[in-house]
Amino acid sequence: MQVLVRDNNVDQALRVLKKKMQREGIFREMKARRAYEKPSERRNREDAEAIRRARKAARKQAVRDGLIAAPKKKPMTGRGPARPMAPTAE
Template structure:
């Protein structure tokens, strides 16, 4: 695995390397190799992983086909709203004064 260091920015290169290692599953494999795993346990784990992958793929395909509803995106308060989007509940106009005090 190779990562280029640009402008002597080692911190950024290290982040890129960690992300690549995470995607490749190297951290998971290192954790598993810390202790011995019996062949029967390995078969059971790999079978469960395959079932999980198949279910996820079937769920995604059903969402694409419109058979089940896709999950709503989570609100991200740190992001600015897109141009033309409604400002949301925080920017609602103040309630009208009833005049009774």
């Protein structure tokens, strides 16, 4: 995994690296490897994950088919300019 540091801005590069690692699931894997997981616990966890994935896929399909209403989208906050930019005189 590689992250470029621009203008000696290490803080931003670190943020980007953490985001990439989160997306790849590295933190979850590190947490799982801290302690031994019994085979029976592993099977139970994997079964629960499979059920969760199947339910999520079924829910998404039901939304696409119009059987249930789509969840409300959360309003985006803290992103973009605080106010519209003024038009520039050309």
